[in-house]
Amino acid sequence: MKLIRSxxxxxxxxMFTVTxxxxxxxxxxxxxxxxxxxxxHSKFMRGDEEVIExxxxxxxxxxxxxxxxxxxxxxxxxxxxxxxxxKAKEREMFNAAALAYSQNRDxxxxxxxxxxxxxxxxxxxxxxxxxxxxxxxxxxxxxxSEPFSELEWSIVEDxxxxxxGYECMKATAGYHGREWSVWFAPEIPVxxxxxxxxxxxxxxxxxxxxSGQHHFIATGIETSDKEIAPIYNVEKYDKMDRRxxxxxxxxxxxxxxAIFKARTxxxxxxxxxxxxxxxxxxxxxxxxxx
Numbered sequence: 001m002k003l004i005r006s007x008x009x010x011x012x013x014x015m016f017t018v019t020x021x022x023x024x025x026x027x028x029x030x031x032x033x034x035x036x037x038x039x040x041h042s043k044f045m046r047g048d049e050e051v052i053e054x055x056x057x058x059x060x061x062x063x064x065x066x067x068x069x070x071x072x073x074x075x076x077x078x079x080x081x082x083x084x085x086x087k088a089k090e091r092e093m094f095n096a097a098a099l100a101y102s103q104n105r106d107x108x109x110x111x112x113x114x115x116x117x118x119x120x121x122x123x124x125x126x127x128x129x130x131x132x133x134x135x136x137x138x139x140x141x142x143x144x145s146e147p148f149s150e151l152e153w154s155i156v157e158d159x160x161x162x163x164x165g166y167e168c169m170k171a172t173a174g175y176h177g178r179e180w181s182v183w184f185a186p187e188i189p190v191x192x193x194x195x196x197x198x199x200x201x202x203x204x205x206x207x208x209x210x211s212g213q214h215h216f217i218a219t220g221i222e223t224s225d226k227e228i229a230p231i232y233n234v235e236k237y238d239k240m241d242r243r244x245x246x247x248x249x250x251x252x253x254x255x256x257x258a259i260f261k262a263r264t265x266x267x268x269x270x271x272x273x274x275x276x277x278x279x280x281x282x283x284x285x286x287x288x289x290x
Contacts, residue, residue: 028227032061035224036203038194040117041215045282047273056116058216061228062123062192068228069121069195073112078232120231121196123148130196133237137248138259142240148199151175155200163205164218171200177287178214182207188221195285214285246289254279 038058046052061068080086093113100109118135128148136142151173159170161183168183175196182193186202193204194216205218252259257272273279 029229030063030066030227031225032067032228033063033223033225034061034188034190034203035222035226036060036062036194036205036218037220038216039219040194041217043213043282045279051282054116057219058194060192060194061224061226062190063228064190065125066228067123067125067192067198069123070231071117071119074115074117074120075232077113077115082232122231123192123196123198125191125198130198132196132242133231133234134245135249135252136238136240136245138252138256138263140248140252141237142245142248143237144240144242144245146196146242151197151199153200161206164221166205168205169202175286177289178209178211178285180207180209194218211281213282242286243289246284246286250284250289 036059038060040056040058041053042056043051043053056071057073058069058071077090080090090113097110097113101107118133118141120133122131122133123129124131129145130148131143131145133141133143153171153173156170156172161168161170163183163185166185166187168185170181170183172179172181174180180197182197182200182204183206184193184200184202184204188203189201190203191200192198193200194207197204197207197216203221207216208214254275255272257268257270261267
């Protein structure tokens, strides 16, 4: 236990003492007016029988004309991988976490060093366009843009709830294969929200769909002048079609081991879990790629 505790302390020290350096920080970028912290709760299947629930923290930095929605641990890892010295630190952190996991089999030991999500959403309010950067398959990354107009809201009269002390109104929309209900706070005049949600007369503090697989809820709000900087390593992303990105990602999830063997010739000694009707029930935020 002393070894595990020592490794954990060392890992935490590395995480909080590394100061990533990147050329992009030398330029001045727009600043936020508000910072909103969200918890994203999702369910997915591991293999063909185990339903996993996970919570991923996200941040929305927004001003009146633009915003950036991202996971802070994802950005931290990307920042490290953007420089040679950062890559060395990232490898050191990963090795320490892997050793801790091998000692106690606690998956949380790896949470700070593996990607739990890859997505970034950049909204341009002037041109009414969202740009999404995300994984598109095994070792593949893509981006695409789409107009805000693809979201058409219907405000539900006389339906309210309180989130973080703010009285919120309800709105609904059908969007890329799912029906969504959101709650927005007219008291906060920021027409933005988690993920790609935006365009209502107030900040969206909660969003859910009826299957229970995906749920966003705000956990904190504060004023902020933090820089809205572009994402790291943007050159690794290729422009793609949204549906093709989702198809590629789904294929990598269902056939990742077979794809790895075909690309490298290396046999891991295991097979991909079978695809069943039950596994097909658990899907992405968007389902219209099928």
